[in-house]
Amino acid sequence: MVISEVSLKAGTELLRKLWAYAVYAQGTKNSEVSGFGEVDVNGHAVTVNDNFHMIKQQGGVVGTHLDMEALAHLIHHYTETSQNPKKLRFWFHTHPGNVYFSWTDDETIKKLTTWGLDPLVAGVFNEQGESRWAVVRHGQRVLEVDFKVPGESLSSEELERAKRVIDPILTVKPIAGRLWREDDDSSWLKSWGFKSRRR
Numbered sequence: 352m353v354i355s356e357v358s359l360k361a362g363t364e365l366l367r368k369l370w371a372y373a374v375y376a377q378g379t380k381n382s383e384v385s386g387f388g389e390v391d392v393n394g395h396a397v398t399v400n401d402n403f404h405m406i407k408q409q410g411g412v413v414g415t416h417l418d419m420e421a422l423a424h425l426i427h428h429y430t431e432t433s434q435n436p437k438k439l440r441f442w443f444h445t446h447p448g449n450v451y452f453s454w455t456d457d458e459t460i461k462k463l464t465t466w467g468l469d470p471l472v473a474g475v476f477n478e479q480g481e482s483r484w485a486v487v488r489h490g491q492r493v494l495e496v497d498f499k500v501p502g503e504s505l506s507s508e509e510l511e512r513a514k515r516v517i518d519p520i521l522t523v524k525p526i527a528g529r530l531w532r533e534d535d536d537s538s539w540l541k542s543w544g545f546k547s548r549r550r
């Protein structure tokens with residue numbers, strides 16, 4: 352048996368913000384939504400800090416479609432503004448109903464870690480403020496934990512803030528177009544390495 356020494360921390364303010372994203376995206380757009388945040392790693396202490404980014408994405412009910420190119424743009428923006436892109440190791444997304452890592456999520460996690468985001472923290476949230484977290488190190492899941500976001504139910508201000516963040520970045524496809532979605536990672540592979548690729 353392996354007992355993990357890894358500890359995971361995240362601030363309440365961030366957790367409530369992510370919960371609000373889940374409520375807004377699932378509740379009013381019927382869509383999953385995903386984003387990236389920063390992680391500080393200090394030995395076995397893994398901390399998700401408050402710097403969090405929602406990136407442009409296409410939503411839908413069939414599982415979040417992580418736009419690798421948008422992530423590459425975020426990484427590029429970090430390097431251009433002298434921030435450390437290696438800190439972007441927290442992948443967040445939402446689910447309707449149960450919080451768990453689906454097969455697709457596991458594949459996404461594998462992809463992200465294989466391509467350099469290792470250690471990686473993954474967190475999935477639902478509308479009830481339930482969350483599941485995984486910490487992956489050297490390709491291995493060293494921690495998996497469930498956590499209920501603390502505090503009262505979300506205020507209308509918190510939901511309004513979520514709306515202002517999500518409305519500009521989330522495009523939801525009509526239902527008919529969602530069912531046969533394909534992942535195309537070729538553009539991501541090209542843009543990784545920060546070769547200037549601009550829209």
Ligand SMILES: [Zn+2]
Nearest residue numbers: 446452453456
């Ligand atoms: Zn998922």
